[in-house]
Amino acid sequence: MQGSSRRTGTMTDVHRRFLQLLMTHGVLEEWEVKRLQKHCYKVHDSNAPVEKLEDFIHNINSVLESLYIEIKKGVSEDDGRPIYALVNLATTAVSKMASDFAENELDLFRKALELIIDSETGFASSTNILNVVDQLKGKKMRKKEAEQVLQKFVQNKWLIEKEGEFTLHTRAILEMEQHIRETYPDAVKICNICHGLLIQGQSCETCGIRMHLPCVAKYFQSNSEPRCPNCNDYWPHEIPEVFDPEKETGAALSKPNRKSLRPRPH
Amino acid sequence: MSEASKLGCDPMEAAAAEGEAHGAPASPGGPSEAASTSEAAGPDSRPLGPGDAPAASPPPPPPAAAAAAEAGGDEEDPKAPLQAAAAAAAAAAQAQPAPRAGPAAAGPAAAAPPTAAQLVQKAHELMWYVLARQQRRAALWFPDMVRDVLSGGYKKWCRSILRRTSLLLARVFGLHLRLASLHTLEFSLVRALEPAELERVALGAAAGGGPGGAGGRMPMMGLLLMVLGLIYVKGRGARESAVWNVLRILGLRPWKKHPTFGDVRRLLTEELVQQRYLKYQRVPGAEPPEYEFLWGPRAAREITKLQIMEYLARVFKKDPQAWPTRYREALQEARARRAAAPPTPCPRNSFSED
Numbered sequence: 033m034q035g036s037s038r039r040t041g042t043m044t045d046v047h048r049r050f051l052q053l054l055m056t057h058g059v060l061e062e063w064e065v066k067r068l069q070k071h072c073y074k075v076h077d078s079n080a081p082v083e084k085l086e087d088f089i090h091n092i093n094s095v096l097e098s099l100y101i102e103i104k105k106g107v108s109e110d111d112g113r114p115i116y117a118l119v120n121l122a123t124t125a126v127s128k129m130a131s132d133f134a135e136n137e138l139d140l141f142r143k144a145l146e147l148i149i150d151s152e153t154g155f156a157s158s159t160n161i162l163n164v165v166d167q168l169k170g171k172k173m174r175k176k177e178a179e180q181v182l183q184k185f186v187q188n189k190w191l192i193e194k195e196g197e198f199t200l201h202t203r204a205i206l207e208m209e210q211h212i213r214e215t216y217p218d219a220v221k222i223c224n225i226c227h228g229l230l231i232q233g234q235s236c237e238t239c240g241i242r243m244h245l246p247c248v249a250k251y252f253q254s255n256s257e258p259r260c261p262n263c264n265d266y267w268p269h270e271i272p273e274v275f276d277p278e279k280e281t282g283a284a285l286s287k288p289n290r291k292s293l294r295p296r297p298h
Numbered sequence: 299m300s301e302a303s304k305l306g307c308d309p310m311e312a313a314a315a316e317g318e319a320h321g322a323p324a325s326p327g328g329p330s331e332a333a334s335t336s337e338a339a340g341p342d343s344r345p346l347g348p349g350d351a352p353a354a355s356p357p358p359p360p361p362a363a364a365a366a367a368e369a370g371g372d373e374e375d376p377k378a379p380l381q382a383a384a385a386a387a388a389a390a391a392q393a394q395p396a397p398r399a400g401p402a403a404a405g406p407a408a409a410a411p412p413t414a415a416q417l418v419q420k421a422h423e424l425m426w427y428v429l430a431r432q433q434r435r436a437a438l439w440f441p442d443m444v445r446d447v448l449s450g451g452y453k454k455w456c457r458s459i460l461r462r463t464s465l466l467l468a469r470v471f472g473l474h475l476r477l478a479s480l481h482t483l484e485f486s487l488v489r490a491l492e493p494a495e496l497e498r499v500a501l502g503a504a505a506g507g508g509p510g511g512a513g514g515r516m517p518m519m520g521l522l523l524m525v526l527g528l529i530y531v532k533g534r535g536a537r538e539s540a541v542w543n544v545l546r547i548l549g550l551r552p553w554k555k556h557p558t559f560g561d562v563r564r565l566l567t568e569e570l571v572q573q574r575y576l577k578y579q580r581v582p583g584a585e586p587p588e589y590e591f592l593w594g595p596r597a598a599r600e601i602t603k604l605q606i607m608e609y610l611a612r613v614f615k616k617d618p619q620a621w622p623t624r625y626r627e628a629l630q631e632a633r634a635r636r637a638a639a640p641p642t643p644c645p646r647n648s649f650s651e652d
Binding site: 043045048049051052055056058095096099100101118120122188 | 419422423425426429432433434466469470471472473489
């Protein structure tokens, strides 16, 4: 039997409950995760001191390592809020979705994914997505159906919709980054700062490098003359504010260089 | 601690939402199930062969027969009923190539049995599959598991894979994979909560800001405990009128909608009955017709009499010994439970038989 519980880190009921509930919710924001942690402590072991979240999660991850799953922390591309999800590292394909969706639905997602990756802004218009509906594998899907399937993806936090355009939800990026980088090595964009997969971001108009909005925020924090780290040209975009968990309301954060204010995806 | 070994439990409604409690296994149910189905496993063992067409190897009958023989002797063998049913299901559910975005699962070569590493990998995949389904609140159906995860030559190893998966789920997540219904081969994932834990959760000790799923059930458990307590104190069954007299004290009336519970009467007579916590039946011979509430089988399994006594003591601010007969019964039951269910984990820690 896997000696997972005998190796690094000990699983107690606190950790187990935490995992159960994290799994139930799928993806949680950092403040929700903290609250969840406190709840688990209260329920199981109210006298123990609440471990620091980072160590708590690291502890759990050391046990999950042998199972090829991990609690991953990601940062949402639009406003930099940290989110956590339990991801499966073993499989390279979209297998978490595979059990939930039909073949043609999965293919629709794949097509949407390709369009998003190839796009300049990281968004694919619903018109473009719907236009490929005839080419889907599996049962024939009508456009009306496809619209509903897209909404299903949004509800399940795989895609985000904004003004008729779709992009990847942070959760999808967390889960599928590996797969995306392997499947579309030429088309993917990478952030110049964190070297992670980039779907939405800002780009330098001179040399073309790209950066995530939260990475831009952190890099140019309190810098009155932001310059491209690569070619040193003046950075032409509005610098967003660093995500501050204290200022929970969206209005407090200045919006990045986008067409208009957008509602929170979560 | 493999929950799979408790597959002989009464078929219960598939708890699509997370079941709040698990409690002691119904060991009396286990042996009779295994014994009765082991005969079925015998003649059915051959259909496993054709169902396993891709593997196309002679092995199917011997392991199946061996397993059936084992099932007869070992009353704790979980998979005998499962195997018999799996054989039937295999014939019924054609192995269509499932629309999987194919994780790299290298099936075993034509006649070679899968290596331990491959079995372990399959167990991990199955674990993830179960968790993902659970998250979506989709049904956990054994034929689906076979089609989506155990494709190729793995079906005849479903026993060991399932066992490993249940162990993993129990150890890492504290969840028990339990066969909810033998007929529909549906599984459910329930939380393995200690009885004391159940009480704490039920009485809202973890109240306030708990994540969504837990929040909805807590007040219901409190209500349930109240009704169960009343029934218990009365002896066998409590007339509906008596129950409502008590609930009136809490401000619950059958005709009024309650902010937390909604339609209380429906909750008691339908939902909790459906979930097997209560039984609602007509009192024989009562004219005009009257109904009474009794303990349901699930309540009997998950909630101990001692818990009820402690709960009542707290609610009425009396000592549990104020109900002397009942208290004696509760102690007896506790002693019987402790004798019946050894607290040590299931001894199946080696997989040498695979």
